[in-house]
Every structure is written in structure tokens, then in C-alpha cells.
Amino acid sequence: MSEVRQFSAAGRRVLAAAEELFYERGITAVGVDLVAERSGVTKRTLYNQFGSKDQLVTAYLGERDRRWRALVRATVDDCADPLHAVTAPFEALREWSRTSGRGCAFVNALAELPDPDHPAHRVATEQKRWLRDLFSELATAAGCTDPATLATQLLVLHEGALATQPLALDTLPATTDLAWTLVRAAADATG
Amino acid sequence: MSEVRQFSAAGRRVLAAAEELFYERGITAVGVDLVAERSGVTKRTLYNQFGSKDQLVTAYLGERDRRWRALVRATVDDCADPLHAVTAPFEALREWSRTSGRGCAFVNALAELPDPDHPAHRVATEQKRWLRDLFSELATAAGCTDPATLATQLLVLHEGALATQPLALDTLPATTDLAWTLVRAAADATG
DNA sequence: CCCTCGGTATACTGATCTGTGAAGTCCAGA
DNA sequence: TCTGGACTTCACAGATCAGTATACCGAGGG
Numbered sequence: 005m006s007e008v009r010q011f012s013a014a015g016r017r018v019l020a021a022a023e024e025l026f027y028e029r030g031i032t033a034v035g036v037d038l039v040a041e042r043s044g045v046t047k048r049t050l051y052n053q054f055g056s057k058d059q060l061v062t063a064y065l066g067e068r069d070r071r072w073r074a075l076v077r078a079t080v081d082d083c084a085d086p087l088h089a090v091t092a093p094f095e096a097l098r099e100w101s102r103t104s105g106r107g108c109a110f111v112n113a114l115a116e117l118p119d120p121d122h123p124a125h126r127v128a129t130e131q132k133r134w135l136r137d138l139f140s141e142l143a144t145a146a147g148c149t150d151p152a153t154l155a156t157q158l159l160v161l162h163e164g165a166l167a168t169q170p171l172a173l174d175t176l177p178a179t180t181d182l183a184w185t186l187v188r189a190a191a192d193a194t195g
Numbered sequence: 196m197s198e199v200r201q202f203s204a205a206g207r208r209v210l211a212a213a214e215e216l217f218y219e220r221g222i223t224a225v226g227v228d229l230v231a232e233r234s235g236v237t238k239r240t241l242y243n244q245f246g247s248k249d250q251l252v253t254a255y256l257g258e259r260d261r262r263w264r265a266l267v268r269a270t271v272d273d274c275a276d277p278l279h280a281v282t283a284p285f286e287a288l289r290e291w292s293r294t295s296g297r298g299c300a301f302v303n304a305l306a307e308l309p310d311p312d313h314p315a316h317r318v319a320t321e322q323k324r325w326l327r328d329l330f331s332e333l334a335t336a337a338g339c340t341d342p343a344t345l346a347t348q349l350l351v352l353h354e355g356a357l358a359t360q361p362l363a364l365d366t367l368p369a370t371t372d373l374a375w376t377l378v379r380a381a382a383d384a385t386g
Numbered sequence: 387c388c389c390t391c392g393g394t395a396t397a398c399t400g401a402t403c404t405g406t407g408a409a410g411t412c413c414a415g416a
Numbered sequence: 417t418c419t420g421g422a423c424t425t426c427a428c429a430g431a432t433c434a435g436t437a438t439a440c441c442g443a444g445g446g
Binding site (some may be wrong): 017028029032033055106107108111112114115116117118128129130133136153156157159160161162163164166169170171172173175178179181182186195 | 206208219220223224245297298302303305306307309319320323324327329330336344347348349351352353356357358359361362363364369370372373377
């Protein structure tokens with residue numbers, strides 16, 4: 005499914021520059037000339053590697069998704085307690101927020117790319133679905149009741165904390181507390 | 196504070212077209228030429244009325260904010276039960292979503308306007324702060340414990356439901372249920 | 387009558403956008 | 417030594433961007 009494309013050294017530099025610029029300044033506002041210049045590469049090389057701006061954008065989102073999932077997985081695996089593991093993505097989010105202060109890259113991308121056939125939509129939808137399913141699996145493993153509903157609620161909390169991030173309202177602590185309360189309540193209900 | 200500017204008939208048509216186009220297609224992706232054409236007005240008139248694209252964008256967000264607050268206030272006022280009134284904004288959101296399927300216009304705008312000095316940031320931040328404070332007031336009126344924390348959690352739930360809207364995961368029902376559970380629990384804790 | 391005001395119509399500036407063409411450079415491996 | 421591929425350099429096309437200039441029109445009011 006997810007084809008791991010091999011990029012050249014120049015291609016990787018382009019991707020790194022694209023990640024930073026697209027996230028910080030917005031996709032439409034950043035031109036390919038700037039990405040090329042910032043990565044020390046010619047526009048010709050950029051187009052030889054990625055074909056079009058749309059494909060570069062898709063690669064940028066895919067790469068960011070890959071990094072985010074890796075962080076979440078690592079944080080989950082570090083949890084000895086299976087109950088605590090259910091809220092591990094919120095801990096990962098706290099770590100992730102140290103460098104990303106402009107909200108969710110995927111939500112932001114959808115805001116700029118209204119065409120539902122754009123591959124970016126698939127990437128974004130798959131990421132959120134993946135997180136919801138992960139919540140569900142972790143909740144099931146921890147013996148929670150109604151893991152499907154709990155997973156949806158945790159996903160909404162997660163996205164809410166991410167969406168309010170650029171507003172500097174410091175919502176993450178209260179959100180994490182609530183997530184933990186929900187998980188404990190769902191676990192207690194089994195006994 | 197919020198100066199109610201009077202627009203001419205042409206200016207109002209421009210604002211209506213801007214609302215639809217900016218929200219549906221994104222701010223950067225929509226040019227002033229298109230807004231002028233869609234509203235049946237010349238670019239000269241557009242600039243005479245709004246001065247610049249940035250100011251038109253700010254007016255668009257301000258107008259949308261005004262309409263959203265009016266809907267929320269009306270929905271809250273329709274609630275006889277003060278406890279039920281705390282979750283009224285979620286009911287308003289359901290109504291609002293019937294026409295707006297592309298997430299929060301303000302979050303989307305911030306994604307495209309990274310400059311924190313842009314007036315759009317002030318509009319967006321004030322809107323979310325207003326909603327949080329409204330939650331807090333309603334929770335206090337309903338006799339809930341710790342209305343400040345509850346308000347933040349309800350805001351996060353609200354924004355989470357809004358942010359996941361374009362992903363077609365149907366998160367609003369489970370979110371509204373959870374909001375209602377939280378409010379009831381906070382009210383019961385007083386007795 | 388004339389004059390201002392809000393609007394129309396149209397053409398324009400200069401910058402920037404995505405994407406391509408053509409020729410030349412560099413280097414690893416057969 | 418030759419070859420092929422990745423990369424650079426530079427010029428360019430064609431479109432679109434925000435914003436401006438100039439001239440015109442019709443209605444309302446002194």
C-alpha cells in the first residue's frame with residue numbers, strides 16, 4: 005500500500021525544506037522556487053524528483069505522517085501499563101508540540117486543498133483513522149468497555165488539543181487529564 | 196471595540212461572495228478578481244470598499260464570527276433548562292455544520308496566515324476565547340463545579356468535532372454525548 | 387445647471403506563479 | 417575511455433497575482 009519511495013540526496017534535501025516551509029508558511033503561500041532555493045537545489049532537479057508541486061505536497065504530508073506515527077508507536081511501546089498506554093498518544097503530542105506550534109499539518113493542508121480527489125485528502129483521512137483505530141486497539145487491550153466510542157472521543161480530544169494549539173490557550177493539560185479520566189472510567193466499568 | 200462598519204449594497208455583495216469563496220476554496224487560492232466577478236462588481240469598487248485583500252479577509256472572518264455568535268446565543272436562549280444550556284453550542288454546531296462542511300473557518304484561516312500580527316489572528320483568538328468564557332458562564336449558572344476547567348474541556352471537544360468534520364468520521368454525536376456527560380457529572384458533584 | 391458620489395468598464399503595471407526546454411558539468415562504473 | 421544518469425544554469429512560456437489609472441455614467445442635491 006504505502007510505497008516507500010527512494011529519494012536521492014538532493015530529493016531528501018528538497019523534502020526537508022518542503023516540510024519546514026509548507027508547515028510554517030502554508031502550502032499555497034510557498035512557491036517551488038523558494039523550496040528549491042532553500043534546499044540548495046535547482047528547480048529542474050525538484051521537478052525531476054517529484055514531478056509536480058502537488059506530488060511534492062503529497063510526499064511532504066506522507067513523510068510527516070510517517071514521522072508522527074513512529075513517535076506515537078515508540079511512546080506507546082514505552083508504556084509498561086496497558087491502561088496508561090491508551091493515553092500515550094497525548095504524551096506524544098506534548099513532545100511533538102515542542103517543535104510544531106502551528107496546529108495539525110493535515111488539517112491545515114485540507115484547508116488549502118479543497119479538492120476531495122487530491123491525494124492529500126487520502127493521507128489526512130488515513131492518518132486520523134489510523135489514530136482512532138490505535139485508540140480502539142489499545143482500549144481493547146486494556147480491557148475498556150465500548151472501545152469504539154471511547155476511541156472516537158479520544159480522537160476528538162486529540163484533534164481539539166491540536167486545533168487550539170495556535171491560539172495559545174494552553175489546552176493540552178486539561179485535555180490529557182480528561183482523556184485519562186475517561187480511560188480509567190471505561191476500565192473501572194468492567195470490574 | 197468591534198466597529199460595526201456600514202457597507203454599501205455593492206460592498207455587501209462583495210462580502211457575501213468573499214465568505215463563500217474564501218471558506219470553500221481557501222483564502223490564498225482565491226484572487227480578488229474572482230471575488231469581484233462573482234459579486235458582480237468591479238475591482239475598483241471592491242478596493243474602494245475594503246482597501247486591500249487583507250482587510251477584505253478580516254471583514255470576512257469578522258462577519259462569519261458575528262453570524263456564528265448570533266446562532267449560538269439564540270440556541271442558548273432557547274434552552275429553558277440551565278444545565279442543558281451548557282451544551283447548547285454543540286447543538287448550534289450541528290445546525291451550523293449543515294452548510295459548513297470544511298471545518299472551522301478561523302482555524303483554516305490561521306493555517307494560511309502564519310503572520311501572528313495579521314488581524315485575522317486576533318479575530319480567531321477572540322472567538323475561541325469568547326466560546327470558552329461562554330461555556331464557563333453557562334457552567335457557573337448551572338451550578339457546576341470547577342467551571343473553568345470544564346469550559347476548557349468543552350472548548351477542546353467543540354474544536355475537535357469541528358476539526359474532524361472534513362474527514363467524514365461522524366464524530367459529532369459521540370462528542371455531544373461526552374459533553375453532556377461531563378456537564379451532568381460536574382453538576383452532580385455539587386449536591 | 388452643475389457638481390459630487392458611487393459605481394462601471396477597461397486597460398495596465400510589475401511581480402510571482404507552475405512548469406518546460408536546451409545545453410553543459412560532474413562522476414561512477416563497465 | 418566511453419557511457420549514462422543526476423545535477424546545474426539560464427532562459428522562457430503562459431497564467432495569475434494584488435493593486436492602480438483613466439475615463440465614463442447616472443442620479444440626487446445645492
